[in-house]
Amino acid sequence: xxxxxxxxxxxxxxxxxxxxxxxxxxxxxxxxxxxxxxxxxxxxxxxxxxxxxxxxxxxxxxxxxxxxxxxxxxxxxxxxxxxxxxxxxxxxxxxxxxxxxxxxxxxxxxxxxxxxxxxxxxxxxxxxxxxxxxxxxxxxxxxxxxxxxxxxxxxxxxxxxxxxxxxxxxxxxxxxxxxxxxxxxxxxxxxxxxxxxxxxxxxxxxxxxxxxxxxxxxxxxxxxxxxxxxxxxxxxxxxxxxxxxxxxxxxxxxxxxxxxxxxxxxxxxxxxxxxxxxxxxxxxxxxxxxxxxxxxxxxxxxxxxxxxxxxxxxxxxxxxxxxxxxxxxxxxxxxxxxxxxxxxxxxxxxxxxxxxxxxxxxxxxxxxxxxxxxxxxxxxxxxxxxxxxxxxxxxxxxxxxxxxxxxxxxxxxxxxxxxxxxx
Amino acid sequence: xxxxxxxxxxxxxxxxxxxxxxxxxxxxxxxxxxxxxxxxxxxxxxxxxxxxxxxxxxxxxxxxxxxxxxxxxxxxxxxxxxxxxxxxxxxxxxxxxxxxxxxxxxxxxxxxxxxxxxxxxxxxxxxxxxxxxxxxxxxxxxxxxxxxxxxxxxxxxxxxxxxxxxxxxxxxxxxxxxxxxxxxxxxxxxxxxxxxxxxxxxxxxxxxxxxxxxxxxxxxxxxxxxxxxxxxxxxxxxxxxxxxxxxxxxxxxxxxxxxxxxxxxxxxxxxxxxxxxxxxxxxxxxxxxxxxxxxxxxxxxxxxxxxxxxxxxxxxxxxxxxxxxxxxxxxxxxxxxxxxxxxxxxxxxxxxxxxxxxxxxxxxxxxxxxxxxxxxxxxxxxxxxxxxxxxxxxxxxxxxxxxxxxxxxxxxxxxxxxxxxxx
Numbered sequence: 040x041x042x043x044x045x046x047x048x049x050x051x052x053x054x055x056x057x058x059x060x061x062x063x064x065x066x067x068x069x070x071x072x073x074x075x076x077x078x079x080x081x082x083x084x085x086x087x088x089x090x091x092x093x094x095x096x097x098x099x100x101x102x103x104x105x106x107x108x109x110x111x112x113x114x115x116x117x118x119x120x121x122x123x124x125x126x127x128x129x130x131x132x133x134x135x136x137x138x139x140x141x142x143x144x145x146x147x148x149x150x151x152x153x154x155x156x157x158x159x160x161x162x163x164x165x166x167x168x169x170x171x172x173x174x175x176x177x178x179x180x181x182x183x184x185x186x187x188x189x190x191x192x193x194x195x196x197x198x199x200x201x202x203x204x205x206x207x208x209x210x211x212x213x214x215x216x217x218x219x220x221x222x223x224x225x226x227x228x229x230x231x232x233x234x235x236x237x238x239x240x241x242x243x244x245x246x247x248x249x250x251x252x253x254x255x256x257x258x259x260x261x262x263x264x265x266x267x268x269x270x271x272x273x274x275x276x277x278x279x280x281x282x283x284x285x286x287x288x289x290x291x292x293x294x295x296x297x298x299x300x301x302x303x304x305x306x307x308x309x310x311x312x313x314x315x316x317x318x319x320x321x322x323x324x325x326x327x328x329x330x331x332x333x334x335x336x337x338x339x340x341x342x343x344x345x346x347x348x349x350x351x352x353x354x355x356x357x358x359x360x361x362x363x364x365x366x367x368x369x370x371x372x373x374x375x376x377x378x379x380x381x382x383x384x385x386x387x388x389x390x391x392x393x394x395x396x397x398x399x400x401x402x403x404x405x406x407x408x409x410x411x412x413x414x415x416x417x418x419x420x421x422x423x424x425x426x427x428x429x430x431x432x433x434x435x436x437x438x439x440x441x442x443x444x445x446x447x448x449x450x451x452x453x454x455x456x457x458x459x460x461x462x
Numbered sequence: 463x464x465x466x467x468x469x470x471x472x473x474x475x476x477x478x479x480x481x482x483x484x485x486x487x488x489x490x491x492x493x494x495x496x497x498x499x500x501x502x503x504x505x506x507x508x509x510x511x512x513x514x515x516x517x518x519x520x521x522x523x524x525x526x527x528x529x530x531x532x533x534x535x536x537x538x539x540x541x542x543x544x545x546x547x548x549x550x551x552x553x554x555x556x557x558x559x560x561x562x563x564x565x566x567x568x569x570x571x572x573x574x575x576x577x578x579x580x581x582x583x584x585x586x587x588x589x590x591x592x593x594x595x596x597x598x599x600x601x602x603x604x605x606x607x608x609x610x611x612x613x614x615x616x617x618x619x620x621x622x623x624x625x626x627x628x629x630x631x632x633x634x635x636x637x638x639x640x641x642x643x644x645x646x647x648x649x650x651x652x653x654x655x656x657x658x659x660x661x662x663x664x665x666x667x668x669x670x671x672x673x674x675x676x677x678x679x680x681x682x683x684x685x686x687x688x689x690x691x692x693x694x695x696x697x698x699x700x701x702x703x704x705x706x707x708x709x710x711x712x713x714x715x716x717x718x719x720x721x722x723x724x725x726x727x728x729x730x731x732x733x734x735x736x737x738x739x740x741x742x743x744x745x746x747x748x749x750x751x752x753x754x755x756x757x758x759x760x761x762x763x764x765x766x767x768x769x770x771x772x773x774x775x776x777x778x779x780x781x782x783x784x785x786x787x788x789x790x791x792x793x794x795x796x797x798x799x800x801x802x803x804x805x806x807x808x809x810x811x812x813x814x815x816x817x818x819x820x821x822x823x824x825x826x827x828x829x830x831x832x833x834x835x836x837x838x839x840x841x842x843x844x845x846x847x848x849x850x851x852x853x854x855x856x857x858x859x860x861x862x863x864x865x866x867x868x869x870x871x872x873x874x875x876x877x878x879x880x881x882x883x884x885x
Contacts, residue, residue: 046785047827047828090854419486419826421486421832422487437516437853437858439863441863449522450523452832453832455826455830457830459525459526460525461527461528462550462551462728
């Protein structure tokens, strides 16, 4: 089919990430993995037409987060660009993170008048954090802009944006109750080149914590909580400073126009951060109720307009976290029927990979370091003897066992988009 | 057969590089690769008697040049020793390159009297460059020796040899027409430790460019060209300075006497550079007309005299660049018949690898990053279940997927020539 293409022509690239798909054998499924158990004719056909392998998204035996895994799948070395959870949590809740921002994970907490922490989670507050957060977001302290956004329950993210900032500061969060709120300090020696920046950042952070007490302690939401016998969420405790990394954009690095079809904010956030377009897909929720058909149609539309498209489907990870083996297997079947539609409508000029960002075994109910299956199809892609798409069958494929950060280079090469190294 | 050898005795090593052999499926060949399609009983027998794998010469998805690939196959990390194209182009045209030389790729070009470049390729000059080059080669400028050699068409290589040189200088080549010849300058800050060397090198380079104009503008060849209405090749425009790397010799590194049987200058040049002998093999052209029989006999002779022999056969790469699938498959058959001769005449004390430096798929007409097949045979080498020598079959072999720079260490170990790491 691809013979009509001219030799060496650049192909398009589609990277399909079935979040948390990899698994371990489950007794309930006859000691098969959900993937081995599932009805998945389109996936098996895909594997049989291309080249297969297994992949350690980060490294052998390393349990990936969704953030580090997606960085690797986009060709970045997570050990170089992953600067802690702060900036990535911020991306995960849809904040506009910029290179150089210093971001902190935060808790809404309760302190008494001596600034001793009496509850690190403010009675696991669930409601009212949006209003509380609005009273902090947008402040300016010593020329530094404060961006603050609540996340789930008592959690929130703080971003400091401005000149002369540095993430090498200690936590204000004392990490245990009965202690006073800590004063943040530089975590580097005073002869380090970034000591002055760290000192300034700590000063701004300490002022912010104090301001948060002033603003929140007097807040109507907290007066209401106290009246109802609930603990007031009267302070913000930041921890885990991380500076948003300077990452080259996909377009600058590979000369590709790219977009991402995903429901969950973290993946959308990371993709936006590396310069990918994020089309709005109606019905793409990032949950088990997502509109798979709408996402497949979006992928076809995006492939028309871009050189590189990443698709993330989140649901299997959720079944993994829930420990629901049958639900996971059934959902694989549901995805498979949509893939049949996708594969029969995709152009001939696309190199396609089907894989996962990590395993989320139902027997673990969390991410694991088990390698994930991988299959690649496309014009002139080598065809091996593998005819089943699962964690074990793919391991005997012609790709062998690769790392996550090698996948995009391999696909770029198969898409005739690589630079030659040497002559 | 090898049982007569004493345990732990050092073996000899033969590394056979079938240049550009790896490929992708080709419709014309029933969706097989040329290697899968070819009649190659000797290769299959070789694979069935040894251990197989696939190899990324540089790295996964990385498209190798012939220069970087051969450095890796000789056990060097190309990312450490590959210092740009200049020194390797010089090696490729048979110049005597020495560690510390600064080499430039050059064009014969045309300038007007104001030194404005009117044609960067001197009307794509094809003849007379040898005579023109001779008027520049061997000069001395400020104690620096000038070595200059024309290559194909308007191309040439300049080497500066002497003390106090540095490759961190900008190009004299303005890279576009209508501009004046650039003055070369240091490309490092004036507080860098090598600034003085860079300044000196730039000064020598600028003087050379001026001298080239004086010598060439008045040259008889150019007078003749002007008379015939052709553009004079009246200046040399150097670019892409690179310092020839300090590489430990094979003999110093591994204590092996070594030689290389090859037709093409680049491979011969690199092998000479790392201290290998380069025997003159009559009929070894580096083309599709090479005398394969003569090369096989040379390999047998060289194995008698050396510990390590590298054989390069170039032809398959040429068929790949030409997009000639059937020609490539037929030539694999031709090599196979010669390998049958070689294998039946080789001593029992040799560890032999059969592989390629990179893939040159006929559907790409250039090098690609697809891994290459690899098989290793020899006394006491593990035997796996693989019975076919091709890109897909070898991938299931016991060697797995290795890197090019790991091949020589693996062979040294199989040849009982490695140092123990630890006690």
